[in-house]
Amino acid sequence: MSFAAHLINGISLGSVYALIALGYTMVYGIAKMLNFAHGDVIMVGGYAVFVGVSNLGMNPLAAIVVSMAVCTVLGVTIERVAYRPLRGASPLAVLITAIGVSYLLQNIALLVFGSDTKAFTNVVTLPNLELFDGQLVIKSVTVVTVIVSIIIMAGLTLFVKKTKIGRAMTAVSEDKGAAQLMGINVNGTIAVTFAIGSSLAAVAGVLLCSAYPALTPYTGSMPGIKAFVAAVFGGIGSIPGAFIGGILLGVIENLSKAYISSQLSDAIVFSILIIVLLVKPTGLLGRQIQEKV
Amino acid sequence: MKTKAAGISKTTKNDLITYGMVILTYIIVQILVSTGHVSSLIQGLLVPFCTYAIVAVALNLTVGILGELSLGHAGFMCVGAFTSAVFSLAFKQTMPSGPRFFLALLIGAASAALVGFLVGIPVLRLKGDYLAIVTLAFGEIIKNIINALYLGVDSDGIHFTMKDALSLNMKEDGLVLIKGAQGVTGTPNDSSFTVGIVLLLVTLFIVLNFIHSRTGRAVMAIRDNRIAAESIGINVTKYKLIAFTLSASLAGVAGVLYAHNLSTLNALPKNFGYNMSILILVFVVLGGIGNIRGSIIAAVLLTLLPEILRGLSDYRMLIYSVVLIAMMIFNWSPNAIFFRKRLRQRLTAGRKSEKEEA
Amino acid sequence: MALLETKNLGISFGGLRAVNGFDISVEKGQLYGLIGPNGAGKTTIFNLLTGVYRPDEGAILLDGENLTGKKTIDICKAGIARTFQNIRLFGDLSVLDNVKAGLHDHYPYSTFAGIFRLPRYFKAEREMNGKAMELLKVFGLEDYAEYKAENLSYGQQRKLEIARAMATEPKLLLLDEPAAGMNPNETKELMDTIRFVRDHFDMTILLIEHDMKLVSGICEKLTVLNFGEVLAQGDTQEVLNDPEVITAYLGE
Numbered sequence: 014m015s016f017a018a019h020l021i022n023g024i025s026l027g028s029v030y031a032l033i034a035l036g037y038t039m040v041y042g043i044a045k046m047l048n049f050a051h052g053d054v055i056m057v058g059g060y061a062v063f064v065g066v067s068n069l070g071m072n073p074l075a076a077i078v079v080s081m082a083v084c085t086v087l088g089v090t091i092e093r094v095a096y097r098p099l100r101g102a103s104p105l106a107v108l109i110t111a112i113g114v115s116y117l118l119q120n121i122a123l124l125v126f127g128s129d130t131k132a133f134t135n136v137v138t139l140p141n142l143e144l145f146d147g148q149l150v151i152k153s154v155t156v157v158t159v160i161v162s163i164i165i166m167a168g169l170t171l172f173v174k175k176t177k178i179g180r181a182m183t184a185v186s187e188d189k190g191a192a193q194l195m196g197i198n199v200n201g202t203i204a205v206t207f208a209i210g211s212s213l214a215a216v217a218g219v220l221l222c223s224a225y226p227a228l229t230p231y232t233g234s235m236p237g238i239k240a241f242v243a244a245v246f247g248g249i250g251s252i253p254g255a256f257i258g259g260i261l262l263g264v265i266e267n268l269s270k271a272y273i274s275s276q277l278s279d280a281i282v283f284s285i286l287i288i289v290l291l292v293k294p295t296g297l298l299g300r301q302i303q304e305k306v
Numbered sequence: 307m308k309t310k311a312a313g314i315s316k317t318t319k320n321d322l323i324t325y326g327m328v329i330l331t332y333i334i335v336q337i338l339v340s341t342g343h344v345s346s347l348i349q350g351l352l353v354p355f356c357t358y359a360i361v362a363v364a365l366n367l368t369v370g371i372l373g374e375l376s377l378g379h380a381g382f383m384c385v386g387a388f389t390s391a392v393f394s395l396a397f398k399q400t401m402p403s404g405p406r407f408f409l410a411l412l413i414g415a416a417s418a419a420l421v422g423f424l425v426g427i428p429v430l431r432l433k434g435d436y437l438a439i440v441t442l443a444f445g446e447i448i449k450n451i452i453n454a455l456y457l458g459v460d461s462d463g464i465h466f467t468m469k470d471a472l473s474l475n476m477k478e479d480g481l482v483l484i485k486g487a488q489g490v491t492g493t494p495n496d497s498s499f500t501v502g503i504v505l506l507l508v509t510l511f512i513v514l515n516f517i518h519s520r521t522g523r524a525v526m527a528i529r530d531n532r533i534a535a536e537s538i539g540i541n542v543t544k545y546k547l548i549a550f551t552l553s554a555s556l557a558g559v560a561g562v563l564y565a566h567n568l569s570t571l572n573a574l575p576k577n578f579g580y581n582m583s584i585l586i587l588v589f590v591v592l593g594g595i596g597n598i599r600g601s602i603i604a605a606v607l608l609t610l611l612p613e614i615l616r617g618l619s620d621y622r623m624l625i626y627s628v629v630l631i632a633m634m635i636f637n638w639s640p641n642a643i644f645f646r647k648r649l650r651q652r653l654t655a656g657r658k659s660e661k662e663e664a
Numbered sequence: 665m666a667l668l669e670t671k672n673l674g675i676s677f678g679g680l681r682a683v684n685g686f687d688i689s690v691e692k693g694q695l696y697g698l699i700g701p702n703g704a705g706k707t708t709i710f711n712l713l714t715g716v717y718r719p720d721e722g723a724i725l726l727d728g729e730n731l732t733g734k735k736t737i738d739i740c741k742a743g744i745a746r747t748f749q750n751i752r753l754f755g756d757l758s759v760l761d762n763v764k765a766g767l768h769d770h771y772p773y774s775t776f777a778g779i780f781r782l783p784r785y786f787k788a789e790r791e792m793n794g795k796a797m798e799l800l801k802v803f804g805l806e807d808y809a810e811y812k813a814e815n816l817s818y819g820q821q822r823k824l825e826i827a828r829a830m831a832t833e834p835k836l837l838l839l840d841e842p843a844a845g846m847n848p849n850e851t852k853e854l855m856d857t858i859r860f861v862r863d864h865f866d867m868t869i870l871l872i873e874h875d876m877k878l879v880s881g882i883c884e885k886l887t888v889l890n891f892g893e894v895l896a897q898g899d900t901q902e903v904l905n906d907p908e909v910i911t912a913y914l915g916e
Binding site for chain 3: 519
């Protein structure tokens, strides 16, 4: 039974990674940049719910909605102020800027909320699921996390395939210049992408903090990096890829924590990134792009 | 032919200013120390200044000259620190400190070079963002492994395990060198400001001469245009690997200096994690990407400022991040570049028309 | 024997046959033009010749040596140098260093010798400087040696690219639209430079060009490419008067 428990915990963690990875992969696919600050938007989302529920006594669901709004505004602002001026600049410059934004968010949180760990109240108040006469307990937050991430993944896939904005995103990801010529508002489309990615980050933040109820200014950075690993694993730019990559990564991390070494579990996760990039740089579901000479 | 001679002396002059700056700073600091004008707080920072300056120069070789972003240099520093500390601890009683430190230095640099080389083989095939994230991954892996490693030596030889100190199965005469997360304790304190300055000068000598050599030119050609570099017969993988390995090995030198300045060495997120890698990157960016002298100045200033302005220490990283973003946008935004180009053209055009009128 | 010879060269991208059954034979010292409408596969042929792409079929022979499937750097060592349609200079390096990078293989010394400034370093660098300045003079760029390459004018950048290619001491020089974006005066000057390079260095040159004045002015032989296949081949004037070629260019 312990294997099943570890597996389920892994899927739960993996669903959170999947949600974060969805944001990463959309932004990477469309704006062609690694938004290093994405993980820190999760942290902001977590704090927003924390303040709403613990300080303002809001209904958890209302707090989540507010948190999504906060993160959406934050994401769009970051894109507008820091990233848009650098569109067309070298990827190195954009990445360094994104690292700067990541640090900025962490340090603002540090000043506002302090470095002490905040005990996050689980917003999922449903009863736990008990199987096999209580031998295997699945926490309700786990169930909710998995369901939410599946719904979001499916919703996003439909959104990209069926809506006008979604198709505009695909067009921009293929060729910004051509998309512009076809009358697509490239800047607007990228802003929408950031908005969606950031609101997903808020959801991920809430679920992450509900499952692991310790909130600090650095809460988002490691899961953020791991979610990027998940996005690469699944094939960057691919929505189902991000989902699969996230789940697999969560499972691998939890199983290696349980059966190999808790100290080395991060090392194992990162080794996967390296192996994937060496063996199949495009990830499980990604596409190859060749440079034009 | 005149322009050529002037050009060569221009770069040489630039390099000499850099060496001169370091030597002059050293002399001034030594005079101030001997006349008692330096607080113990600042005295404690003298070796860290050199450490961070060296690792910043090393990273600038990767970022500015090779044109790739490494977020794993704290990992290479970590390798240099631990291998050299283990060596020095093992021979603490049996060797005089001078030769022991020299050997420790070589071992630290060589181990970091070896790890850099091994990491570089797969990593340098990747591009841009992937490369950055994979170097970050390697840095974290190195830190994690060292945190889980136990290493000891006794009359039977070397023992190591990833479990715990007891699993080393050592004899009574044995000495535990690395105690997992507790790290290395009792490293001889062989670092000093003088040693640090000498190592910084050596690092500068290597990096500056490298840049102005045939190899450095090939590396920068690859940075500026990989496809064109290949078309003129430059072996891209080879030269990238040389630059990266050299950069890693110099980061290892910084690690040696760091390790021998502390009696206890731990691989913590704050000294060898990716946060440290990013802090080094901040030094490089604020000092100017590709500007070696700038890296040194930035490393020293940014280490010094928060210590002097204790009241501001809460805001330190906040300020760094804002300055970092602002500098990147100002220096790299296509609009800003276009604006500067226009400005320059207008100035030169103005000068030309003045000439024509005259 | 011809210096450059290709036999039945072909490559596909996905379902598209970009180049098919391409045969060419360039004699030593010839100025040879490769023309054709946009998208005919001209640059693809350059990319095949320089190992950027691997041909699906066919063979490339340079001076009798089989270069088919070799890597770009080996092809450069074998003696083919090129310029690019969209200029590819080392923008942050000086004009002089751009040419010295081209000399890379001819004045070798180790990284160690470079760092520790052994006598070999000084000797090689001195010789490289001399050689590079000589080349810059040929292209009228000697006064710009210390400029950053990206700060040169467009026409100068094109010339610098040729100078850099010449520094590798090739047997065959490939020029991809050298006159693109130049005004008539610059083009005329460029024609003189190309002729001078051919005569002075006894160079064999294969060039892609749209400017018919330049092509008819300096090329001795032409190959016309259309939809990846050879449409006509032969002496310049004959080819340019070929009704099929005129149709391909002007359309019906």
